[in-house]
Amino acid sequence: MVYLMGSPETSHRPLMRGSRRTYLYLVLAIVALLIMYNLPSTSYRRIPNYISVGALDFPTSPEELELDLQDTAPLAQPSVKTSPSPHNNKNEHTPVEAPEEDLDDEDEAGPINNSGHYNVLVVIASPKETISRRRLIREHYFGLRDNLLPCMRYDTNVIYKFWVYGGREKMNNDSLRKYAAERIEWDDIVEREDEVFEQWNVIKWAEEELKKEGITYNYLVLQDIHTFLHLSSIVFDLSEGVIGLGTDSPFQLDTEFPTDIVWGSFTGTSIDKKTLIVGQGAAAQAIEELPRYSEDQEPEHVFTQMYHYYTSQDEETREGPDFVREDGEDGTNRFNPWENSVESVHHEDVAVTDVYQDEEFRDLARWTYLRPTLVCHARRSASDVAPLHPIVDEDEPATDFNATDHRPAPALDNTVDSQPLSIAILTSSYVYPDLCMLDASYPAAQNKRDYALRHGYAFVARSLEFAQQGARGDRTPVWGKVDSIEKVLPKYDWVFWMDMDAVVMNPEINIESLLEEFERMVGGKEAFAEKHLIVAKPKRDKMINAGVLLIRNSEWSKRFIRAVNEASDYYTIKPSFEQLAMWDLMKSDEWRDGVLSLLNDDHTFNTFPNKYQPGYFVVHYAPDSCPREAVLRGLDFASRIAGGEKIMTLE
Known part of the structure; x- marks a missing residue:
């Protein structure tokens, strides 16, 4: 199935939704009745606050109240699925809203994962010289502001790497020294000096070299260095098995083959590699079956060629992964180029490309209330001093929400013999x-x-x-x-x-x-x-x-x-x-x-x-x-x- 963003005519696996305004009135009426009659409220499943409140539709049934996605029966599907990207009505300019509740780091990090297998592998393709942007991405995507309490092991369900390509041609001696220090301090850089940034090169590395290191994944999230991702939303959608949860047209992943998915643009231009989400099943298929859809053994846009190969076949008999398109012409894409103002970014947008100024990257993180996606559990700190937090003026709106509040571990008593030394x-x-x-x-x-x-x-x-x-x-x-x-x-x-x-x-x-x-x-x-x-x-x-x-x-x-x-x-x-x-x-x-x-x-x-x-x-x-x-x-x-x-x- 090709799922084209926002197209109501395209067949896809829907989650039943109604008018947002109708639901709002209904919920307000229910709340008023609860207050009047002092009735006990229904128990809702907790929603992480890195999903924008404005992106959530109001439930109308017990099943939706529980957000039990498994109970929503998917429609019958053809062998190849092509669908539009999920999005709300393009005429609705819904601003980004602040998250309602706060989760502590332990809740967000989840259980300790030492298996070497991750649900999400985030790969940021980057030239060597873009040191300052890599610093911002660590801070805003992953909550890593410094290396004083470092991630020694990636022990959550998410891992990331900077795929650094090219040589030293654009770097002076000072830049080379800073790059050397960065590489030592973070150890999150994969050097590919003799390669250029193409989807094919990254997929080959992930499927072959990374696997030899004992690292495997379900979904690979790929971006270039000048893209801003609302990563926490993407990770949440992939974890829940629904792309666009809370939009008017969500897309449910195949329950039998959930990693047979390619989510991106298929234009055949450089836009295609600026943001791409691909499941491991589709990535492996791209490598194994390359001769079927490409004469080039190192294709520039391998998933675009895959897309055109499968969608050119008869709909009743074709096979292949699901494709979620972000290159529609109706203005409802969730991957969009930067339009030079944060007000142009809607709450359901998850990727903004061509963000060249670091300050604009920071603005987007604040505007979208981006929460860090934790890649490791907090290391024990011997510090007995609580971190300082800015004084909040309750009369002012929370426009300075700290999206990178990565709290250290609680203070520990170092005199306890049972506590291992830090x-x-x-x-x-x-x-x-x-x-x-x-x-x-x-x-x-x-x-x-x-x-x-x-x-x-x-x-x-x-x-x-x-x-x-x-x-x-x-x-x-x-x-x-x-x-x-x-x-x-x-x-x-x-x-x-x-x-x-x-x-x-x-x-x-x-x-x-x-x-x-x-x-x-x-x-x-x-x-x-x-x-x-x-x-x-x-x-x-x-x-x-x-x-x-x-x-x-x-x-x-x-x-x-x-x-x-x-x-x-x-x-x-x-x-x-x-x-x-x-x-x-x-x-x-x-x-x-x-x-x-x-x-x-x-x-x-x-x-x-x-x-x-x-x-x-x-x-x-x-x-x-x-x-x-x-x-x-x-x-x-x-x-x-x-x-x-x-x-x-x-x-």
């Missing part, structure tokens, strides 16, 4: 202007991320704290380490800092076992509770090496880091900078007792390459010149060790 592996994602570590930065970060994933820790990489030193103007970027620790520490029980040029060689060693060893070293739990900073002073070194350190979330630590940050006499002292500031402060009477200094220690968690022995935990490459080659060589050693090879020396 630990972050913290590092730098800042690439210096000389681009020395540009190519080595990502694999170096992945070495640390893999370690964190192995033990259930957070992996946090920061670049902005290093970059902001330039705005200060009084100290070098290396001081970003101190700012990063100060920013991240309140979120966790312990933070394990590793310089970018430090490599995990033995991932079997976990932080908890180190803490137990340190307890024994100082004489037990009570004595260890007074130690807040653990750092090594290697043999023959004049001072500590702060390239790897372990710090506890405590008032002592916060005061100590603040003291280091304010040690202005050390801001420009080469070559040690913040390391010398730490060393001198920790030797003073005020701070000495809170530090566990691992004197003459070359093995516990900070080993130089020439001191390495099999089984050592972390090797810190700190050459006088660019560490790129040394780090890449160390990562190769780490990979060989993980593969079972016994490496005796790193020289």
